[in-house]
Structures are given as C-alpha cells and as structure tokens.
Amino acid sequence: MADQEQVVKLYGTWASPFSQRIEIALKLKGVPFEYIEEDLINKSPSLLKYNPVHKKIPVLVHNDKPVAESLVILEYIDETWKNNPILPLDPHEKATARFWASFIDNKILATAVKIGLCKGEEKEVVILEVCEQLKMLEQQLNGKDFFGGDKIGFVDIVAFWFQITHEVLGGDFFTPEKFPGLFEWIGKLQEIDLVNECRPPREKHLAYVRGIFECLINTPK
Template sequence: MAEEVKLYGTWVSPFSRRIELALKLKGVPFEYIGVDLSNKSPELLKYNPIHKKIPVLVHNGKSIVESLIILEYIDDTWKNNPILPRDPHQRAVARFWAKFIDEKLLATGMKASLAEGKEKELLNEEILEQMKLLENELNGKDFFGGEAIGLVDIVATVVAFWFPVSHEVLGVEVITQEKFPVLLKWIGKLQEIDVVSQSRPPREKHVAHVRARMEGLNSGSK
C-alpha cells in the first residue's frame, strides 16, 4: 500500500519550505496543499486545531505540526539521507542551533521589522551579533551538518534566502564578504543544490511580496 504524505503550507513561509526541502532530500513523494491563512480551511483546522498554523504534515492520515518537530519526524520515519547526526551529542548540538535560529535570530528579526528609531538600531545590532555566532559555528565546514546538508542547514535557509530578500527591499546589504564570508560561501554552496533551489520562493515574486507587505506596514503606521 502506497504511503500518503501531504504537506499543508504557504509558498512564502520559510517554515513550510523547510519541510518541503527535507521531503525532497529524502526523496519522499508528497502532495503539497497551499493554505490561505486569511481564510483557513476546515482541513487545516482539523489537522492543527490548537495552533491553527502551517506547516502541517499528514502521514497516512495522522498529522504532525511545528516545523522542527516535523523535521525530526521525517528523519525518524525515512532513514535514508539522514538530516540529524547519529551521535547523541552532535544531535543535541544540531537541535540547539536549530532552536537558536527560530527562537533568537528569527524572533529578533521580527521585532526589528516592527521597531523604529533607537530600538530598531539596537535590535539590528543584536541580529548582527547573533549571525556572527552562526558564522563561528559554521567556520571550517562546508555545511552546518559537516560535509552534507543537515538539520541546521535546512532551518538556516531562512538566513540564506529570506533575510537577503528583506534586506534588499530595505535597501541594505547585511550578508557581505567583509562581515560574513563563511555564511556567504555557505549560501553559494546551498544554491548549487537543485532541491534547495526548488524549495525556496521564486525570487522576484518573493521580493514583490515583501515589498508590498512592508509598504502596508508603513502606511498603517502613519
């Protein structure tokens, strides 16, 4: 009997895109179902009744939610092309950095996008400090996972592809050769992997979306 795998997500979400990438790295066939978060479907509410958010992975009728949990579920279920190390300490380290990206770096980025004046300056400095920690962790390696893409690389695609789009719209360049040579080299290596390119939003569409969103925020704050 064929396995049924469905992914509920949105095209611009780094959280659902990371699940798409993990499934593609594993070679798992799946059905992608786009969700309109302004008009949530009965299916989404059925499969994620508590948070009512994407991504949701449905495997043979059973739902798994929260992207970091889904990534571990995928790795536990399909053993080929592992995305988490087997060594317990290395697994713990990978989990730490994945949570750091979501709970520290992304959270600070969200605050900075809504802040103004001195608060915004301080938050932007904090983002640079947090990215420097990532740079140091990656130093000496091709990928956070070592020689191959792993959990932290998948989660950090938000830094590789979502951050630069936001910075382009804002008219600033953050990930430069001068500031972050290791991260910049890593982004280049990621772009050479076909499934990575397939699992990110189309750049022009992404830029237009972020620009429209930021213009909406700015007009609402006047």
C-alpha cells in the same frame, strides 16, 4: 512499509520558510508527497482539522495522522524515513544541531522581526543584536560547507530563510564582507538542485516578504 502504502500530504504556503523546510526534507529523503497550498486568509477545513491548536501551516499528514510545527515535523521525517539522515546520529552532535535550530527560531528570527518594527536608535541596537547572533551562528560553520558538514542537514534547513529575508532586511549590515562564511554557505545552498526546486520565484517572493515588513512597520500598535 512499502512506499505504495504511504500517503504523505504537506499543507503549506509557497512563501513560508516553515513549509519550505518540510519540502526540502521530504525531497532529501525522496519521499513522494502531495503538496496542498493553503490560503491563509481563508483557511481550509482540512488545515483546521489537522492543526486545531495553532491553525497554522506547515502540517504534514502521514497516512491520515497529522504532525504540526516545522521543527517537530523535521524530526518526525528523520525518524520515519531513515535514509539520508538530516540530524547527526551522535547524541551530542544531535543536541548541538537542535540547540542552533532553536537559536535560529527563538533568537535570530525574533530579532530579525524586531528590525522591521523599530526605527532610529532603537533599530541600531537591534541590528547590533542580530549581527552578534549571526556571528555566533556563522562560527558554527567553522570552514565547513554546511552546518551539517559536507552536506545539508537540520540547521541548514532551518536557516534556509536567510537566503531571501536578508535581501529585504539586510541593508548594509548583512553583507558578504561582514559575514563571509554565511554568504559562502548561501552560495553552497544555491548549488543544490533539490533546494532550488523548493525556492519560490525570486521577485514574487521578495515582494511578499517586503509586504509583510511594510505591514509590520506601518500598522498601528
């Protein structure tokens, strides 16, 4: 299908790591797209129409067909536009990438949120847990520039949120001394122009992430 026949829209929000994933993937593929900023306090009728189940961003709409859930969208993009593969082509390497992406979303992210929710001794236990998880992930770099090898791939895109969240949550446990591999990797990501284009303004972004965690900590449960 020629490019001029393609209409690609991305419903996202500027600070969401989940919509940033999709922006990075589309840019890696060189797919022109219209970005539509959603107001999550007043969700648009389009978002509710395209993602009636979760009512969440990101949603990719390709020729009026919606795809929701960031990992599902990444796979869709990789299968629809074959240039610059995001996932490895070998089935076992592909499975390994999917395994670590799931680990980031279902384990590391869940534990990172708990850091924001816990206090005192409980918080210490959660920090130990996330450090163990981050160490396991770091080992996958194993001397490579990126999880994808010598260029950015699926796991790098999925782990992209580390580069800002750690500044809010990291404290003295997520440091270059303790995680040299992950910090080198963050540095490598910062060298990629295309990735930098998807990075929101730093101070504004930090303030937003801090806002989320302050709300989590202070809202009665």
